[in-house]
Amino acid sequence: NAGVMQNPRHLVRRRGQEARLRCSPMKGHSHVYWYRQLPEEGLKFMVYLQKENIIDESGMPKERFSAEFPKEGPSILRIQQVVRGDSAAYFCASSKGITEGTPVEQYFGPGTRLTVT
């Protein structure tokens, strides 16, 4: 029973390039959350999505960051024109929807460690 899957696990980008991070939720989960963990900082919420819908993007930077969760395929977090300050660990979590059970429990993937050079 596979858990939350994220790829790539490590990603190196030069300043100005684009970074694409992928997340496949646990089987039976329809909600996806993205969090960022900066060095010496706690986990910070970025965005919450259901299939084809962004529910809450209050934690997303206003520029260069976008997220989607298409009807088919994984959720994607896209960072355009990366800067050194984007270097961090990006974690995806998934939960059940309200109709599937309690959505309280969020299960995390192993993370993608982004390094911007």
Next chain:
Amino acid sequence: QKEVEQDPGPLSVPEGAIVSLNCTYSNSAFQYFMWYRQYSRKGPELLMYTYSSGNKEDGRFTAQVDKSSKYISLFIRDSQPSDSATYLCAMSGPQAGTALIFGKGTTLSVSS
């Protein structure tokens, strides 16, 4: 004042000790309280959650919530070297399935 405060430690204890980890928070709307364990360079692992005030026990772990004091605790009994990790508290509002607000985590080291 930060929404969730957690002493970063590090906390070092001998094997078999009882460990107490704590968080305080400022937002009285929080209703769901979670504890996660994170090993170095891994994703957070959900240990347990409680709703509103009260206690919850799962094996060697006990979570307590005191909403009147805005204070939550995680107790680990008979600590083991494998418990060495960073422990994160997290909270969310009254509606289930919303963003989690995390503390910065407490690093625990259990020596054999």
